[in-house]
Amino acid sequence: MASFHARSNSLPSRQHPLTSQIEENLNRLRSSQSASTSSSLGQQLNGVQDLHEHVDMLLQLPSTQQALSQEQQRKCVEELLDGSLMILDVCNIAKDALLQTKECTQELQSILRRRRGVEGLASEVRKYLTSRKAVKKAICKALKNLKHFENKQSTSSCEVTSILRGIEAVTCNVLESLLSFVSGPESESKLSRFNLVSKLMHQKKVASDEDEENEIANAEATMRSFVKSENIKHVENLQNELQNSEACIQDLEEGLESLFRRMIKARVTVLNILNC
Template sequence: MAASYHARSNSLPSRQHPIASQIDDDLNRLRASQSASTSSSIGHNLNGLQNLHDCVDVLLQFPLTQQALAQEKQREMVEELLDGSLMLLDVCTTAKDALLQTKECTQELQSILRRRRGAERLANEFRNYLTSRKAMKKAIWKALANLKHIQNKLSTPGENGAVISILRDVEAVTISVLESVLSFISASEAESKSSRWSLVSKLMHQKKVMCEEEQKANEILSAEAAVRSCIKSENMKHVENVQKELQSSELSIQDLEEGLETLSRRMIKTRVTVLNIISC
């Protein structure tokens, strides 16, 4: 859809221009869905973010857009945005690596379960899976801290032109979507809620139900919970349930991997375009 707006123009697009309107619409939709917590809703936001970056790349083709970015007084802000985009690409890489690691552990565990090893061997493999997940979460938490650092820089007030303001808005909403992806992969929010629930379990049944619903909505967390339950109960009859949850987890991981890979390519393209503009 964005390709239809590639016509050159001698002026900066007004708010009524199709590409400017499209950017506004995409930004508003993504802002409205910042609380996304399921793999399908997060995947939808990743697709929306890809479209947004496509539209921004079209915006960057306008001569006056390029002139605005090339101005010396805007240089510091542009370089700050480029630094932020580089950090966001690093976060994307961390998320992709975490998904790949989780997928590989998931596939390996599924393979072992299909061979139906002894109960003791299965328990050890379950623990290996959880150990791998724990190590991966440390990298996720570091990436989340980096996102907060970029976000704090964006919140610093300053005199920005129209183009810089748009790029800052795009970077801010990109941070929000990536944050939801990382939280989903690590299941950090759901786990913290489960922890709080354990302290007041006899008094707050309603909160327990809510946590269980959140767990069901996160396939990765559901698989992890099924593995923990199997270890705790020492009942290998639950293996079929673990297999089912692992399969669902693998499917959601695949979708998120594809979404992040496409988003990374869009972000690199936008970054290269801006670098070319300011280097001319």
């Protein structure tokens, strides 16, 4: 009796080296601790960028395009496209938050360079703090959207879409860490028992501890301390903190913009595969 073998329309049974590399990078990012410093966050952004670069190469493979173009995978692929659109929206919110914080930081630095005393400076610092409230409000909304999206994620039996799901989840985690970092630690625990003074003392105490370093939050804490005291001695410290914050923001902006471009490219490729 003749035997008939069904031809698989998914990836070949022998795993492609590119797929193995992606899964290895995915596992590395999954096992890494949540980014809580600018340096660790930068490393995670670079890791996700590398993932999306590999995704672009994966999407060029004929076997990948064949798997994604199957009718039974269409719903899953469309869900991935919807997810990528939501993640891109979150990226835009993060970019806006960084840009607004950077512009306010630069403006305050300019004012500090022009003024020799503290007269009127407290009101300018308060303007910065007010702008940060608006930034944090937008970030809080974006974080809620991310959490809601993560809770709705489904699994896939197709190897290609399963890999894309994994990359989507890791990207969400890194963006969540980024947004939390930009917003600052006080937004993570509104029921904190520490007042502003004790927070500032704690931040100074752990300045050498990489796991607690947050240049944006440090600058904000110093500003709050200055508003309370209006002590001229704090001005130099404030200038240093603002410089550190601006440098940190610049690095995060570059990493986020690079990730954004790679995600756009992958999305366009998937759309082209569906429309073929």
